[in-house]
Amino acid sequence: MRDPGEIGRELFYQRRYADALPFLERALRTNPRDGHLHLCLAIALASQGDTARAEQHFLDALKYSPTDPYAFYNWGAFLHQQGRYAEAIRAYEHAAQLDPTLVAARTAADGLRRAMGQPVVSPSLPSGGVPSPTAPSPANIAIPPPTTSNGTGWVVVGLLLAVLSGLCPPCLAPLAFLCGVAAIVRGSVVGGVVVIGLALLFGIGGLMLLTQAGMPKP
Incomplete structure (x- = not known):
């Protein structure tokens, strides 16, 4: 059974936002400090138009991932759409400071400053004409890159060690158990529980085989 966080992220990156919602919400119940999930x-x-709940999760994303430029850029885009232009400019500019290669953040900040008649920090737009402070379209939302902090890798390593602990001396079982714990901490709860269960099963089985063969326990 796949971890709900992995399913939710997969649907999210396919832009199937309505389908992703229940999986992301379920994943956050077990890992409430994951800033990427909040974002x-x-x-x-x-x-989906649920701006009240969206704002709270944006704030949680900033709280748990304070150095993520995509969190600040998308927070700025959200504020921009709400007509909260001064706050949006600050969020855009902070995103640009965190990641100077995120050109969309600087462009959005400068365009909004021009529209409001404020001085521009850096010239990123042509000077001809003054754009209106139109909210960015959904196509301009910067989708955050996939997180590398999920527990999939720990699950894979743990499964391998668990199986080997049943074929080799069972000293590998504790390592598999620790991989399962790490997977749970990283958000792959279901996978981590499976790894722990297999580590116990194969570890005990390995000990029984050693005992029956008359070999000393490690």
């Missing part, structure tokens, strides 16, 4: 859920909720 994905905030964007999905905003796309």
Whole structure:
């Protein structure tokens, strides 16, 4: 059974926001400090018009991922759509400071400053004409890159060690158990529980085989 966080992220990156919502919400119940999950859920909720809940999850994303430029850029886009232009400019500019290669953040900040008659920090738009402070379209939302902090890798390693502990001396079982714990901490709860169960099963089985063969226990 796949972890709900992995399913939710997969649907999110396919822009199937309505389908992703229940999986992201379930994943956050077991891992409430995952800033990336909060950001994905905030964007999905905003796309469905649930601005009140979206704002709370944007704030949680900033709280748990304070150095994520995509969190600040999308927070700025959300504020922009709400007509909260001064706050949006600050969010855009902070995103650009965190990641100077995120050109969309600087462009959005400068365009909004021009529209409001404020001085531009850096010239990123042509000077001809003054754009109106139109909210960005959904196509301009910067989708955050996939997180590398999920527990899939720990699940794979743990499964391998668990199986080997049944074929080799069972000293590998504790390592598989620890991989299962790490997977749970990283958000892959179901996979981690499976790894722990298999580690116990194969570890005990390996000990029984050693005992029957008359070999000393490690």
